[in-house]
Amino acid sequence: MFPQHFAYNPHAMFEQEKAHLESALRAFLKEQDVPALADIQWSQIPFSGEWGVSTSFFQAAANEARAGKKVNVPQRAAELAEGAAAHLGLPAGFSRVEAVKGYLNLYFAAPDYAARVIAEALGQGADYGQGADSGQRMMVEFSQPNTHKAFHVGHLRNMILGAALANILEFAGHEIVRANYIGDFGKDVLKWMWNYRERHLGEEPPAEDVTRWMGDLYSEANKQLDANPEQAEKEIQALFAAWEADDSDVHALWAKTRQWSLDGFNQIYDVMGIHFDRIYYESEMEKPSKQIVAKLIEDGIAIDERPDGPVIVKLDELLGNEQEHYRVLVLLRSDGSALYGAWDLALALTKFEEYELDKSIYVVDVRQSLHFEQVFKTLELAGYKDQVANVFHLPYEVVNLPGNVVLSSREGVVVLLEELIREATIRSGEIVAEKNPELDADTRAEVATAVGLAAMKYPMLARENTKVATFDWEAALDFNGQAAPYIQYAHVRANSILRRAEADLDSVAAPSHEHSESEIELIDRISQFPEIVQRAATEYKTLHITNYAFELAKAFNDFYANSPVLQADDAVRNFRLRLVAAAKVALANSLRLLGIQAPDVM
């Protein structure tokens, strides 16, 4: 059995040698009278084909230069690398050492290393790549749909991103609470109810596409309101008053229509394979938020201008900023009703009270950056410093339509999620039927769903959060190239080999052949997975996993084309079968983190 640290370290073998190497390097530098380095950085060697690690001597040479010695840094670095290579000789566990342009490259003794990476991946299976328990509890809040509105592709990015991020953080070693915060109340909801009472009373939503119907009525409400604003505003105001007065008819209508939306959301979450541990509702925040605001007024943080004005927090003024930055946060309307800034104060604190969180992450689009800065700063001023130190707004850019057209629930300019899911599934179904006509109808349908959803999800995750995404049908339904089906296909191929081989993967034969370039590349990729998981978790970037999964699939497809498995001699065949199984593990695990299924056939 391998020592415990083996489970978490992609370069376990290197880890064993690292201490020895570093002290040897330090001794060499000291001998050369070069100022000591704070730490020695190790990195990958580009242009692989051989497998190893690398460190450079630019820093050491630069330190010399800073210390007053007259040196040409690149030249001196090359000199030091040469010297270090000579000094080290050939350390145990390595097959070759070279000095190139200031870099010292150490190549692993491949067979040994390969066998250990594969053994680790196979031994850990679904847990391969998992990080050690951090002891930290984090909440990831995402999705935040609004009832009485459409669910469109703009909401998709948030949903997919949040779900994948939660998976990644969990796998990296944190305890995760998946939270949703549903907008089930506010002026928009009243607007919807007003329109429904005027024009649709007694109607029920259709069995399918519930959120489309809800969205259509919302869009209609806005049009009606614009047509006769004065009259409409008055009536909506009256509706609000009735609500405030606990009018039972109004409350009943709200509860019933709200549920229609919630049912619709759940249908979508089911299809997308997304679940939540805790669902918060805006309607629950009204009362607690007012208590907090009262306290803020009492403490002189908020200013109460009612009834002539709202309740506000003049942040820049409180902070003594000469230049405006935080501006003004409005908490209550002049009629005393709470705005979402007030709700967010309550919600932020509720989360910590309920779960004793070490970290509270908000996956919310970038347009609300100032809002969260205001909310968090207000909490800080109110004395909730511990909580504020651990909240984090993860902003991501919006999804637009081609020509920079903004998706708008209000205008009804949307590409509906239900529609996208349906189109993607139909499209992938056609391709499955064409590529693999032997599949029975049930399997074909399953595969079509798995592939269609995957193709939708991948582009949302494979992009810097800070970059605007443009949705167009052609790109969304293009399953070729760097896309999820490519990765799923690699998984299918691996599975196919293993199915035919019916091999006993436990019998470990000593590798007896010179590894091919494609084998090394594949093993290298497999070994990187745990490291990539940690990086993605630390940086909150799903992008690292999507890129990794694609590179891994590419390495596998290259291996597949160049290295026959089933026809190879026994020893090679046995080694390659284990390698294929290890690759399948890494592919399946990385797809799982992304919320993408890994089918066995397609």
Add this chain to the structure above:
RNA sequence: GCCCCCGUAGCUCAACGGAUAGAGCGACGGACUUCUAAUCCGUAGGUUGCAGGUUCGAGUCCUGCCGGGGGCGCCA
């Protein structure tokens, strides 16, 4: 007016401050009697928006411009 983000190949995007800036799509040319060709191999394509600066070293950090997007008192 103030603040934030983006600008890399024709298009969509990558690139812990490090070696020759890489993929996919599109274009062109090859590879299926062989584990599923949803694949693989090759060719073409770049003043990383512009100008300075920091650094041994800048697509990456800093400053200023240009272009695009977004936010900024009673929507969420």
